[in-house]
Amino acid sequence: MYAWLYRHLPGPRRLRPALAAVLVLAVVALLMLVIFPAVEAVLPTSKVAVGS
Amino acid sequence: MTDASSAPAAKDEQEDPTGGPSPVGIPVPGVPADAAAARAAPAPDADADAPTVLALVVPAPALGASGGPGGPEGDAGAGGKEGMPGAGLGGRRRLLAGRLARGLGELLITAGILVALFLAYQLWVTDLFAARTQDHLHHQLVEQWNRPPPAPRPPAAGHARPAVPPVPLGDGVAILRVPRFGPDYAPVVVQGVSVADLRRGPGHIPGTAMPGQLGNFVVSGHRTTYGKPFNRLDELKVGDPLVVEVRDRYYTYRVTATEVVLPNRVDVIDPVPKHPGVAPTRQLITLTTCHPKFSASHRLIVYGELADTRPKFAGLPPALRGE
Numbered sequence: 001m002y003a004w005l006y007r008h009l010p011g012p013r014r015l016r017p018a019l020a021a022v023l024v025l026a027v028v029a030l031l032m033l034v035i036f037p038a039v040e041a042v043l044p045t046s047k048v049a050v051g052s
Numbered sequence: 053m054t055d056a057s058s059a060p061a062a063k064d065e066q067e068d069p070t071g072g073p074s075p076v077g078i079p080v081p082g083v084p085a086d087a088a089a090a091r092a093a094p095a096p097d098a099d100a101d102a103p104t105v106l107a108l109v110v111p112a113p114a115l116g117a118s119g120g121p122g123g124p125e126g127d128a129g130a131g132g133k134e135g136m137p138g139a140g141l142g143g144r145r146r147l148l149a150g151r152l153a154r155g156l157g158e159l160l161i162t163a164g165i166l167v168a169l170f171l172a173y174q175l176w177v178t179d180l181f182a183a184r185t186q187d188h189l190h191h192q193l194v195e196q197w198n199r200p201p202p203a204p205r206p207p208a209a210g211h212a213r214p215a216v217p218p219v220p221l222g223d224g225v226a227i228l229r230v231p232r233f234g235p236d237y238a239p240v241v242v243q244g245v246s247v248a249d250l251r252r253g254p255g256h257i258p259g260t261a262m263p264g265q266l267g268n269f270v271v272s273g274h275r276t277t278y279g280k281p282f283n284r285l286d287e288l289k290v291g292d293p294l295v296v297e298v299r300d301r302y303y304t305y306r307v308t309a310t311e312v313v314l315p316n317r318v319d320v321i322d323p324v325p326k327h328p329g330v331a332p333t334r335q336l337i338t339l340t341t342c343h344p345k346f347s348a349s350h351r352l353i354v355y356g357e358l359a360d361t362r363p364k365f366a367g368l369p370p371a372l373r374g375e
Contacts, residue, residue, distance in 0.1 A: 001158045028169065036173045040277075041247045044348030048282070048341045049245045049257065049272035051318050 174277050178251075182279030185252045189240040193224035197299045218258075219243040225256045226263050227297040228271070228281075231371055232288060239281040241296075245272050254281045254339075260321055263296040264303045264361060267323040267332040275341045275352075282341035285352055286310070293371030294337060294356050302369045305337040305356035312343050312350050320353050334358070 009016045040046055219225050221244035229238050245255035254273030261267030273282035288294075294305040313320060320340070323332035335358035343352035362369045 001155055031166075031169055032173055032177055036170055036177075039170070040174065040178075044342070046247060046250070046274070046277070047315065047348040048250065048274055048351070049255075050313070050315060050320055050340055050351055050353075 178277040179279050182251065182253070182274075182277075182281075186240055186279060189224045189242065189253060190227070190238075193227065193240055196224075201299060221246070221258070222249050222252055224253075225298075228254065229295040229297065229372060230288070230292070231295075231374070232292050233284055239273070239279065241271050250274060251278050253279070257321060261323065261332070261335070263298050264301070264335060264358065266335055268321060268325060268336045268338050269296070270321040270338045270340065272340045275343070276345050282339065282352075283345075285339060285341050285354055286343070288354050293359070293369075294339070294354075295369055295371050296337070301361055301363045302372070303335075303358055304360040304362070304369045304371050305335075306359040307354055307356045309355045311353045311355070313353055315348065315351050317351070320351075320355075325355060 006016065006020060009019050011019055221242075223243055224240045225243050226241045227238050228241050240253050241256050242249050242253045243256050243258060245257050249255045250272065254271045256262075257270040257272065260270040263269050274280060275282050275285070288307050288310060290307050290309065292307045294307065296303040296305065311320075319326045319328050321338055322328050322330070323336075324330045324334075325336065325338060337356040337358070339354040339356075341352050342348050343350040360369055360371075367373075
């Protein structure tokens with residue numbers, strides 16, 4: 001999967017590691033800023049007040 | 053070691069200019085040769101042959117494994133097809149199984165990385181977010197306190213007392229200081245206990261008393277995430293001061309009791325805790341958080357009662373002067 005993705009990255013061979021790093025960072029940012037906050041809201045650790 | 057690491061590099065260089073299936077000659081014969089060697093191995097004097105067999109077998113997987121994620125997988129695939137006439141149906145099946153196994157492995161590794169990232173997010177990244185927000189809230193609150201207070205509106209028709217403008221949800225209400233948690237502990241309590249409010253800081257439950265008012269000032273806060281403001285609530289002992297700083301004064305509450313209850317015990321936030329419907333006669337504080345840590349099975353409740361009110365011009369209350 002990852003090998004396939006890497007082989008299909010556009011651009012000259014020398015730029016591909018940088019492009020791959022940028023892609024990884026973008027995915028991590030999406031997780032940290034959008035997906036994890038949404039997931040966390042339904043997880044029990046965010047329940048601190050009383051009430052059902 | 054040096055063999056294994058230098059071989060794929062050399063292979064990469066070769067493959068770059070040609071780009072064709074020329075380097076295929078190196079790994080592909082490895083598969084059948086491998087199998088052939090394995091079949092030939094138990095022949096006559098196996099003991100003497102063993103080292104040679106090892107030498108034959110080991111380099112092939114080593115090449116394949118180290119060349120894996122870098123990209124030459126395509127070459128292996130192409131090579132596989134070229135080698136097919138020789139390898140037959142079994143080789144094709146082996147190739148497919150290998151691809152499936154690799155795909156499954158990558159999925160599992162991805163899942164593991166996702167879980168690790170989520171843990172890092174919960175334990176550290178949320179702290180960074182909360183620290184930034186708290187910084188901002190702190191400045192905002194102090195700035196607001198330094199401006200003259202908004203004049204209370206004249207009593208509306210039908211209301212006996214002048215209405216104090218309510219604090220907007222998510223805005224700072226007060227600064228909480230707990231000497232037992234150290235001199236740097238000073239989270240800004242915000243109005244509201246929605247998910248978004250609690251990400252900003254400990255939240256004052258709307259509808260419960262404001263600091264210093266008759267009734268119960270109830271604050272809920274995160275235990276393990278978003279700055280962990282109530283992480284050490286279980287360390288509080290009866291008599292510990294909880295200082296609530298508002299615009300013009302410090303309210304010093306003293307802890308009267310600590311309790312662990314089930315999450316459905318909404319009566320702990322009553323004006324008189326656990327006495328629903330009873331009119332309050334004292335100024336109380338109640339702090340709630342989850343318990344045990346990282347769980348939502350129970351709630352940790354800390355009760356306190358107002359012991360001292362000191363205007364700011366009279367200086368810090370004794371509890372904050374280390375007395």
